[in-house]
Amino acid sequence: MARIALDAMGGDHAPAAPIAAALLAIQELGPEHQIQLVGRASVIQEQLNAQLAAAPALLVEAATRFEIVDAPDVIEMTDKPSVAIRGKPQSSMAVGIRLQTEGRSDAFVSAGNTGAQMAASTFILRLHEGLSRPAIGTVFPTAKQPVVVLDAGANVDCSAAELVQFARLGSVYARDILGRPNPAVGLLSIGEEAEKGNAAVKEAHQLLLGAHLNFIGNVEGRDIPTGSCDRGPIDVVVCDGFTGNVLLKFYEAVAPMFFGMMLKAGVSREQLGSVVHSLDYEKYGGAPLLGLKGVSIICHGKSSPEAIKNGIFAGIRAVESHMSQHIREQLTS
Amino acid sequence: MARIALDAMGGDHAPAAPIAAALLAIQELGPEHQIQLVGRASVIQEQLNAQLAAAPALLVEAATRFEIVDAPDVIEMTDKPSVAIRGKPQSSMAVGIRLQTEGRSDAFVSAGNTGAQMAASTFILRLHEGLSRPAIGTVFPTAKQPVVVLDAGANVDCSAAELVQFARLGSVYARDILGRPNPAVGLLSIGEEAEKGNAAVKEAHQLLLGAHLNFIGNVEGRDIPTGSCDRGPIDVVVCDGFTGNVLLKFYEAVAPMFFGMMLKAGVSREQLGSVVHSLDYEKYGGAPLLGLKGVSIICHGKSSPEAIKNGIFAGIRAVESHMSQHIREQLTS
Numbered sequence: 001m002a003r004i005a006l007d008a009m010g011g012d013h014a015p016a017a018p019i020a021a022a023l024l025a026i027q028e029l030g031p032e033h034q035i036q037l038v039g040r041a042s043v044i045q046e047q048l049n050a051q052l053a054a055a056p057a058l059l060v061e062a063a064t065r066f067e068i069v070d071a072p073d074v075i076e077m078t079d080k081p082s083v084a085i086r087g088k089p090q091s092s093m094a095v096g097i098r099l100q101t102e103g104r105s106d107a108f109v110s111a112g113n114t115g116a117q118m119a120a121s122t123f124i125l126r127l128h129e130g131l132s133r134p135a136i137g138t139v140f141p142t143a144k145q146p147v148v149v150l151d152a153g154a155n156v157d158c159s160a161a162e163l164v165q166f167a168r169l170g171s172v173y174a175r176d177i178l179g180r181p182n183p184a185v186g187l188l189s190i191g192e193e194a195e196k197g198n199a200a201v202k203e204a205h206q207l208l209l210g211a212h213l214n215f216i217g218n219v220e221g222r223d224i225p226t227g228s229c230d231r232g233p234i235d236v237v238v239c240d241g242f243t244g245n246v247l248l249k250f251y252e253a254v255a256p257m258f259f260g261m262m263l264k265a266g267v268s269r270e271q272l273g274s275v276v277h278s279l280d281y282e283k284y285g286g287a288p289l290l291g292l293k294g295v296s297i298i299c300h301g302k303s304s305p306e307a308i309k310n311g312i313f314a315g316i317r318a319v320e321s322h323m324s325q326h327i328r329e330q331l332t333s
Numbered sequence: 334m335a336r337i338a339l340d341a342m343g344g345d346h347a348p349a350a351p352i353a354a355a356l357l358a359i360q361e362l363g364p365e366h367q368i369q370l371v372g373r374a375s376v377i378q379e380q381l382n383a384q385l386a387a388a389p390a391l392l393v394e395a396a397t398r399f400e401i402v403d404a405p406d407v408i409e410m411t412d413k414p415s416v417a418i419r420g421k422p423q424s425s426m427a428v429g430i431r432l433q434t435e436g437r438s439d440a441f442v443s444a445g446n447t448g449a450q451m452a453a454s455t456f457i458l459r460l461h462e463g464l465s466r467p468a469i470g471t472v473f474p475t476a477k478q479p480v481v482v483l484d485a486g487a488n489v490d491c492s493a494a495e496l497v498q499f500a501r502l503g504s505v506y507a508r509d510i511l512g513r514p515n516p517a518v519g520l521l522s523i524g525e526e527a528e529k530g531n532a533a534v535k536e537a538h539q540l541l542l543g544a545h546l547n548f549i550g551n552v553e554g555r556d557i558p559t560g561s562c563d564r565g566p567i568d569v570v571v572c573d574g575f576t577g578n579v580l581l582k583f584y585e586a587v588a589p590m591f592f593g594m595m596l597k598a599g600v601s602r603e604q605l606g607s608v609v610h611s612l613d614y615e616k617y618g619g620a621p622l623l624g625l626k627g628v629s630i631i632c633h634g635k636s637s638p639e640a641i642k643n644g645i646f647a648g649i650r651a652v653e654s655h656m657s658q659h660i661r662e663q664l665t666s
Contacts, residue, residue, distance in 0.1 A: 142590070143590045143593060143594070153523055156523065156530065156531040156532075157531045157532050188579060189575075190486055190489065190574070190575055190578040190582075197489065197575065198489040198490045198573075198575045199490050201575075220579070220582050221578065221579040221580060221581065221582030221583035221584075221585075221586065222582040222583065222585060222586035223586070224583055224586070225586040225587040225589075225590040226586060226590065239579075240531075241523070242522075242523055242530065242531045242534075243575065243576050243579055245523040245554065246521060246523065246553070246554040246572075246576055246580065247554060247579065247580065247583060248554065249523075249553050249554030249555040250554035250555065250557055250558065250580060250583070251554075251583075251587070252554075252555060253554065253555035253556070253557070253558040253559060254558040254584070254587055255591075256558075257475070257476045257558040257559060258588075258591045258608070260476060261476070261608045261611065261612075262595065262600070262604075262605075262608060265604055265605070265606075265607045265608050266604055267595070267600050267604050271595075271598055271599055271600050272595075272598070273598075274598045275591070275594045275595055275598050278594065279594075
């Protein structure tokens with residue numbers, strides 16, 4: 001059973017996309033799961049009515065499984081992160097996240113302003129002992145199984161100790177959310193050898209050798225698309241948030257570039273279909289902010305209803321697997 | 334007119350691939366260009382004889398345009414960089430590069446051990462005033478025109494001042510080798526805004542504003558595959574060597590992954606052909622080591638004869654355009 005607070009005002013296509021996502025979710029989820037739609041109550045009600053008018057079969061279901069939680073402030077995509085804490089304390093983000101500290105909700109999901117979500121999540125939920133910032137855990141599709149890459153942008157200047165924390169956070173994520181029993185952790189560098197890399201990476205390599213993780217050594221950029229290196233499959237790739245963010249955005253853009261070239265070369269949309277689908281980020285349903293005493297799932301601002309629905313599912317998996325508790329245990333082990 | 338010293342012993346397929354490359358090159362190049370085949374003379378002669386036996390029409394051409402320069406030591410791919418300077422002073426790398434300081438050659442091209450080539454090039458040719466290490470300039474295929482990305486691995490922990498140097502080196506490279514009259518330089522970061530990025534990038538952004546380059550601000554990972562951002566086309570992307578190396582290897586691996594998935598999805602090899610060709614790194618012919626008082630072109634260890642031939646052409650363009658001299662002027666302007 002999980003109660004998911006969904007930011008109805010967050011994302012480029014809000015409130016339509018989050019509310020459509022909630023309607024998709026309840027059709028797939030068991031009746032024990034509840035969704036809290038957080039935002040301007042009147043706007044949410046109006047949008048919900050409009051969507052239910054087109055799907056009257058969902059009326060009863062929606063009435064029993066949705067709760068509208070009013071939050072008069074709206075955070076814009078262009079707002080600074082701090083606005084979520086100080087400027088707009090009654091935003092859908094602040095209100096939606098606060099439901100967890102009040103014991104009324106188990107997870108928060110948003111496609112809104114990422115910086116604001118990170119600030120509000122950290123401020124309201126707090127971090128586990130020993131962490132200074134949360135990390136963003138993302139999933140990269142590969143030729144084999146998907147791989148967790150972190151940090152993807154929350155921490156730009158990283159110490160070796162922080163890279164080791166990412167390894168711990170990523171291991172729990174891979175185990176709890178992706179179902180990898182003993183996640184293989186690679187440290188992203190520019191050569192396999194322990195002495196290759198920048199200063200933080202070289203130090204982190206030594207620390208990881210004694211970290212009681214399934215550390216498989218350095219991995220390189222080329223090992224991510226294949227999902228493996230000469231030491232076997234990779235489950236987690238650890239890097240600083242600058243490198244991770246650059247790679248993530250590069251990957252997101254390179255696939256459409258390939259597909260565009262394929263179409264120009266005469267490949268049909270049908271032929272492309274299965275490949276596009278297997279590389280589709282939307283399947284992986286948002287990136288959790290790892291290290292919080294609670295659950296906060298970041299969805300892409302451009303998310304479709306399907307993508308936000310998968311964000312809701314990721315939130316449920318995080319709750320049901322007790323990911324946050326496992327992270328606390330991993331950090332203190 | 335250019336005299337190119339080619340490392341006949343360098344690369345996974347040496348000496349066959351470099352010698353085949355030299356034979357390809359002389360068929361396309363005007364008679365004013367000479368190629369020096371550097372390595373163990375007996376090995377080169379034997380390999381050359383074997384290849385000429387299969388192409389007797391090239392016998393006279395080869396005799397007049399090749400010079401074999403004996404270098405008894407061979408640097409292995411697994412050797413440490415310093416071996417090129419101290420351990421094996423008569424290697425094809427050391428001998429081939431030294432030809433420039435002796436006034437006997439204009440450029441050096443190798444598919445051998447990159448670290449050794451960098452060390453030997455820096456030690457023998459020396460760097461222009463104000464540089465502490467050379468930078469590796471690579472060319473990324475994009476949906477539009479190719480983009481120069483640097484540094485691609487020579488400098489892992491970079492200061493803001495070094496990032497500005499890369500911008501200068503990359504501008505000259507884009508102008509002289511790729512023919513871009515006023516290269517647009519982007520600084521790779523995790524957001525468009527000047528205050529986004531790690532500490533070195535934020536400081537470099539400010540320095541670049543006053544560097545008298547065509548600086549178009551920060552660019553993101555997603556702007557590389559498209560070759561442009563909302564401020565127009567991009568010619569040069571500046572980043573530290575850690576990020577650049579990770580991206581380069583990621584890009585090199587992601588294309589085969591896509592193509593593999595396409596083939597599995599039933600797309601024919603013929604349909605893929607044109608796309609594979611337009612993304613082919615081999616066309617761009619090696620990465621120059623920028624900042625040297627001379628010319629040294631790095632080819633991938635796995636290079637085919639075609640790729641090494643393009644490395645030879647890149648060397649000739651660097652010589653004929655006076656790239657090294659333009660770099661000196663750019664650094665002191």
